């Protein structure tokens with residue numbers, strides 16, 4: 001089933017976030033698409049209550065790798081496990097602005113999987129890397145770091161999101177061909193390292209300035225199974241339209 005994830009980033013007050021979650025849950029119906037929202041940590045518990053029994057999944061935007069201890073400001077997987085289903089790791093804003101390394105992303109993925117969270121692992125090249133023709137090398141290095149040695153059963157709890165850094169928040173969506181090429185590369189890497197069946201089963205998302213006009217063609221590509229949506233996920237109508245674009249039978253929205 002396609003997956004559409006709304007990454008709210010560092011946006012909305014708690015009351016505004018509750019309103020947004022409730023609006024999204026009203027607009028987006030159960031259909032042929034799985035929908036997950038990633039509000040800020042401060043909102044998670046109240047939104048979990050609000051969404052209890054609903055068809056919208058909930059996740060965190062990041063997680064630390066230690067279970068507990070003297071790590072001021074961090075949130076551990078044990079704090080999320082059991083009531084929050086998803087977590088995002090490796091987002092480019094954390095890699096670039098907060099200097100997270102490939103090794104950090106691996107440790108976060110290890111910890112999240114050990115606590116039975118479903119994990120969205122984001123990968124992507126910068127504009128400079130793409131211009132220098134290094135896209136394949138950069139993506140492969142990120143995949144090697146996060147996924148080498150993983151089993152097919154680990155992969156069942158993972159989703160990979162291809163997010164070219166130059167496309168995030170820039171209004172410059174990758175073309176469907178550009179996005180498909182890298183998503184195909186990701187699936188091939190998984191087939192080689194974790195087995196063909198696991199690779200076919202894996203959901204690969206595209207993210208980076210997806211909007212209600214570009215979504216349908218992106219999601220129609222054979223290796224793109226949905227999207228990771230930033231800015232447009234803060235606009236309930238736009239987000240619902242994007243969800244609908246991922247629905248092969250058009251049942252995901254009222």
Ligand code: PGA
Pocket residue numbers: 007163167168169170171207208209210228229230231232
């Ligand atoms: P954007 O963000 O849709 O605003 O480009 C996507 C993301 O960073 O996940």
